[in-house]
Amino acid sequence: MIGGAMLSLAAFSPGHPIPVYKNKNAPVETRVADLLSRMTLKEKILQLNQYTLGNNNNVNNVEMKLNEMDPRIGSYIYFNDDPVFRNSVQKRAMENSRLGIPILFGADVIHGFRTIYPIPLAVACSWNPDLSGEACRIAAKEARLSGVDWTFSPMIDIGRDPRWGRVAEGYGEDPYANAVFGAAAVKAYQGKRLSDPYSVLACLKHYVGYGVSEGGRDYRYTDISPQALWETYLVPYQAGIEAGAATVMSAFNDISGIPATANHYTLTDILKNRWQHQGFVVADWRAVEQLISQGVARDKQEATQKALMAGVDMDMLDNLYLENLEQLIKEKKVPLSRVDDAVKRILRVKFMLGLFDRPYAEVLPEKERYLNSQSRETSARLAAESMVLLKNKEGILPLSVSRKKIALIGPLAKDSLDLMGSWSSHGSETDVESIVEGMVKEFNGKGTIKYARGCDFEGNDQSGFNEAVQIAGKSDVVVICLGEKKTWSGENASRSTIALPQIQRDLLAKLKSTGKPVVLVLSNGRPLELAEVEPNVEAILEAWQPGTSGGDAIAGILSGRINPSGKLAITFPLTTGQIPVYYNMRQSARPYREMGNYQDLTVNPQYWFGYGLSYTTFSYGKVSLSAPEISRNQHLTASITVSNTGGRAGKEAVLWYISDRAASISRPLKELKHFEKRAIAPGEKQIFRFEIDPLRDLSFPDSNGKRLLEAGEYELHVGDQTVTFKLK
Ligand code: GLC
Numbered sequence: 190m191i192g193g194a195m196l197s198l199a200a201f202s203p204g205h206p207i208p209v210y211k212n213k214n215a216p217v218e219t220r221v222a223d224l225l226s227r228m229t230l231k232e233k234i235l236q237l238n239q240y241t242l243g244n245n246n247n248v249n250n251v252e253m254k255l256n257e258m259d260p261r262i263g264s265y266i267y268f269n270d271d272p273v274f275r276n277s278v279q280k281r282a283m284e285n286s287r288l289g290i291p292i293l294f295g296a297d298v299i300h301g302f303r304t305i306y307p308i309p310l311a312v313a314c315s316w317n318p319d320l321s322g323e324a325c326r327i328a329a330k331e332a333r334l335s336g337v338d339w340t341f342s343p344m345i346d347i348g349r350d351p352r353w354g355r356v357a358e359g360y361g362e363d364p365y366a367n368a369v370f371g372a373a374a375v376k377a378y379q380g381k382r383l384s385d386p387y388s389v390l391a392c393l394k395h396y397v398g399y400g401v402s403e404g405g406r407d408y409r410y411t412d413i414s415p416q417a418l419w420e421t422y423l424v425p426y427q428a429g430i431e432a433g434a435a436t437v438m439s440a441f442n443d444i445s446g447i448p449a450t451a452n453h454y455t456l457t458d459i460l461k462n463r464w465q466h467q468g469f470v471v472a473d474w475r476a477v478e479q480l481i482s483q484g485v486a487r488d489k490q491e492a493t494q495k496a497l498m499a500g501v502d503m504d505m506l507d508n509l510y511l512e513n514l515e516q517l518i519k520e521k522k523v524p525l526s527r528v529d530d531a532v533k534r535i536l537r538v539k540f541m542l543g544l545f546d547r548p549y550a551e552v553l554p555e556k557e558r559y560l561n562s563q564s565r566e567t568s569a570r571l572a573a574e575s576m577v578l579l580k581n582k583e584g585i586l587p588l589s590v591s592r593k594k595i596a597l598i599g600p601l602a603k604d605s606l607d608l609m610g611s612w613s614s615h616g617s618e619t620d621v622e623s624i625v626e627g628m629v630k631e632f633n634g635k636g637t638i639k640y641a642r643g644c645d646f647e648g649n650d651q652s653g654f655n656e657a658v659q660i661a662g663k664s665d666v667v668v669i670c671l672g673e674k675k676t677w678s679g680e681n682a683s684r685s686t687i688a689l690p691q692i693q694r695d696l697l698a699k700l701k702s703t704g705k706p707v708v709l710v711l712s713n714g715r716p717l718e719l720a721e722v723e724p725n726v727e728a729i730l731e732a733w734q735p736g737t738s739g740g741d742a743i744a745g746i747l748s749g750r751i752n753p754s755g756k757l758a759i760t761f762p763l764t765t766g767q768i769p770v771y772y773n774m775r776q777s778a779r780p781y782r783e784m785g786n787y788q789d790l791t792v793n794p795q796y797w798f799g800y801g802l803s804y805t806t807f808s809y810g811k812v813s814l815s816a817p818e819i820s821r822n823q824h825l826t827a828s829i830t831v832s833n834t835g836g837r838a839g840k841e842a843v844l845w846y847i848s849d850r851a852a853s854i855s856r857p858l859k860e861l862k863h864f865e866k867r868a869i870a871p872g873e874k875q876i877f878r879f880e881i882d883p884l885r886d887l888s889f890p891d892s893n894g895k896r897l898l899e900a901g902e903y904e905l906h907v908g909d910q911t912v913t914f915k916l917k
Contacts, residue, residue: 235261236532237510238510239262239266242268260285261287262292264293264339266296270615272334276550279291293542294336295471298389300324300736302614305610305613305614306324306567307610308733309359311575312575314577315574316756324568325343329377334553340378340390341438345367350402350768352405352683352686352768353406357714360425362772363798375434386547390468398413399442408441413445416890418444418455423894435542437470438471439473439501441476441479447485453498453500463894494513497523569738585666588708592636594636595668596639598640598643599644599669599710600642602625602642603624603640606621620737622740625638646674646692667705669707673715687715687716688765689718708727710732752803752837757797757801758798763790773861775855805833805837805839806835820916823883824883827907831876831877833872841869847860847905849904859906863886879907903915
């Protein structure tokens with residue numbers, strides 16, 4: 190074998206003195222095998238470790254200090270944006286270590302690196318995965334130019350409890366939406382080839398079921414049945430793997446007794462064996478050591494053994510692999526073959542990324558790296574398309590020229606920092622256009638803007654109310670900007686109520702008493718409870734946390750320059766007490782009347798998934814089917830004509846759902862299976878189609894992930910229509 194191996198290796202290096210693994214013309218697997226055969230056990234184990242490097246500003250993980258920089262380490266989380274410092278560390282790995290294995294530099298580039306685009310929950314409301322991909326591509330380039338080769342993104346945890354702070358980071362409550370946006374992010378980050386100079390490794394996280402955290406509290410137990418695991422939580426991950434994601438991050442949560450980071454079923458049986466994932470799994474921050482507090486490991490040795498044997502290839506931060514693996518191998522508690530498998534996966538990804546052949550980041554002057562006009566323009570477009578018009582009584586929006594005097598009030602009106610939302614990477618508030626700045630620019634020459642803060646985000650200081658009431662009294666319209674701080678969502682940022690703080694609601698009530706029409710602009714990282722607020726305002730624009738170009742997008746919508754086109758990717762509960770409420774729930778045993786709901790609350794939420802208004806009107810024609818019945822190897826084409834019956838151009842996202850009312854395993858009330866968004870000119874008609882593939886769109890998994898496709902009647906829902914068809 191060795192001879193054979195040597196012969197094949199020699200084939201790629203005829204007469205060359207360099208070892209095969211350094212030959213960029215040799216196949217990746219050949220280079221991996223050659224390098225692995227040269228590594229000592231210590232060198233192998235070092236590849237399985239990740240430390241931090243740079244100024245660690247993650248408030249939840251402050252205890253980590255800069256570790257001794259061993260040039261043979263596998264990876265760093267890179268907290269800086271300086272390619273020169275990063276290259277100096279890489280140079281030591283390439284030149285001061287025996288084998289010169291390059292280091293991977295990862296970072297949380299969740300919705301932009303320096304040019305910050307909207308939080309992912311907002312991006313999902315754009316129903317424009319192509320535009321989202323453009324933004325991810327920009328983020329990848331800014332990251333690479335800063336020395337980052339690997340982003341811990343996309344986060345594709347289904348979010349159905351808005352008390353959970355990390356609902357901001359995923360693509361909402363629907364498995365299919367998370368799958369489509371997650372796959373789009375993977376393809377954009379990784380580009381046509383991983384070795385392209387501005388591609389970065391994607392990382393699907395947090396694998397799996399992290400969003401079911403009990404009570405919306407972070408880091409908590411998650412009780413997930415095998416059925417729910419397959420039909421809901423694994424769906425976006427399978428799509429991400431099929432899109433070619435190079436890495437996966439194991440989650441903090443305990444999955445019904447087996448924590449995600451020690452779960453052989455999810456990490457190896459499913460991810461590596463069934464889905465054939467060839468990349469590697471990195472544990473989340475200290476998640477290996479946390480197996481002890483989760484009650485499945487007596488000590489660090491057992492935690493190490495359980496995580497590695499379950500399928501975690503790289504240990505983030507807690508150093509347990511480095512401290513324990515040699516001894517565990519000696520004691521035959523961990524086979525060397527498993528260590529070799531983990532090392533091969535990491536080396537494979539490094540070769541595919543081109544890191545051996547191009548280990549250093551390109552160094553451009555800072556002003557050429559970030560925030561160029563195209564980046565800002567893309568961020569502005571995505572911000573605008575992700576905003577959702579929730580209310581527009583008597584068409585008060587867009588603000589007509591008759592409403593010249595605008596009172597712009599609220600804690601978010603002049604704020605820039607919080608418009609970026611959580612996980613804002615290297616975004617700087619000085620780059621962000623505030624709502625006041627956007628409005629002054631937008632209404633220059635068309636109206637006057639008078640600003641007052643009115644109140645703080647929270648607390649009970651009403652001393653700013655009078656000034657706010659004063660300017661409101663002299664205005665034609667009040668635009669009040671309320672919502673959340675960026676720190677109120679994201680990691681370890683769960684909240685017991687999703688209502689706006691009382692002080693904000695009191696300010697709104699005070700302004701309402703002036704009798705002026707009120708437009709509410711919300712900037713928040715989760716659905717908010719609006720039951721008390723909604724009756725007091727004429728219009729509501731959900732702006733989310735829009736990032737660098739937030740002020741421009743909000744002002745553009747309020748002035749009418751931009752026609753809002755967002756639709757909710759997550760349901761807005763009526764009150765916190767109504768949680769959980771999401772569109773694809775199971776049918777109640779007694780769906781009639783208000784059975785099975787609260788005595789003291791109506792059954793419907795404030796706004797359902799898929800809801801959003803426009804400044805124009807779209808009318809949906811009658812949906813037609815290519816046949817009333819199909820067999821399982823036939824496709825059914827559904828089509829519908831959508832007309833723009835209003836007076837201005839607009840964009841419409843058409844969402845198609847399927848229901849299966851009688852199956853061997855109960856099905857959700859309805860499931861999103863296809864969507865498409867298009868621009869439609871005034872008076873124009875466009876035909877939208879959904880080609881139903883029974884195996885893809887009508888089948889469902891059982892608790893072992895086996896796809897079941899059952900004959901019977903199905904419902905197709907689009908707009909406010911429902912039609913039925915049969916599968917033979
Ligand atoms: C954090 C987060 C994870 C992030 C990682 C590195 O604790 O859970 O999303 O990628 O640590 O910062």
